Amino acid sequence: MNNASSVKICKASVITADVSVESIAFHRGCYAVDVTFYFDISLEAYTCGSTIPSRVNGLAIYGKRSVLYGSESNSKSFSSDSCIVCSQPVTSCGCTEFLPNATVQISEPMALSARLIKGSVPQLPCAPIPECVITYFGDDFAVTGDASVSATIGIFTITQLERNVQIMIPSYDFCIPRKECKPESDDPCEVFSRVDFPNESFFPPNARPEEREKCNFECGCNG
Structure with a gap:
């Protein structure tokens, strides 16, 4: 050099x-x-x-x-995988x-x-x-x-x-169902009997839904 x-x-x-x-x-x-x-x-x-x-x-x-x-x-931390300090x-x-x-x-x-x-x-x-x-x-x-x-x-x-900090994480126990669910019937007729009759399919509304709610037949509202 x-x-x-x-x-x-x-x-x-x-x-x-x-x-x-x-x-x-x-x-x-x-x-x-x-x-x-x-x-x-x-x-x-x-x-x-x-x-x-x-x-x-x-x-x-x-x-x-x-x-x-x-x-x-104000806390001290010690670990088993570290040397004594x-x-x-x-x-x-x-x-x-x-x-x-x-x-x-x-x-x-x-x-x-x-x-x-x-x-x-x-x-x-x-x-x-x-x-x-x-x-x-x-x-x-x-x-x-x-x-x-x-x-x-x-x-x-x-x-x-x-720094080492503590994090609080909520834990929940394993939930076991306490109520036994009843099996549904396989009979198609019984299933159909629980279906409501579709009135709106046979009797369409004369006004839009928002107008129908405001309609009052006693006040002379013509449907």
Whole structure:
């Protein structure tokens, strides 16, 4: 990288992310979600005397803070399929914090651009790099040299705060019929005897139904 005259970004991928949640003072129910993303940046480094670029991979770190409303809860939840996790200690106000869970989703990064910065010594972040990130690259990071790369990538993220809630769903017992239904008769004559005589078929009305309801024969209404 020290002999490179220019660089070109090829690809960016997400390695992992570190997510933490903490409450915000004087804002009850609001929490700050701090996310640190670790990216694998693939570059092509060009030297002055060579037209064939060299492929170089490096680490890019980006941090983001989001403030979300996560409500409050005074109950604790434990599960048999999770590890033992101790609750937060009692704060100075005498109450115990029940923090919600934070979930962060990130899209595939878009590699936009990269530029070589001469005279800039790369520096490792103040926070320790996760062990899985070091294992991903397979070796310790080289921090010697007089050049660094500034990469620009585009990402889309969704940050959520989650809590376990109870949902009341009404349930009903299985209903057993208590009254025995009598079977209908199979005699066609008996079935026909229960049919009302169709008077309207033989005596059509002289007026429309709405007019017939208003008709009063005692007042001289001619049908």
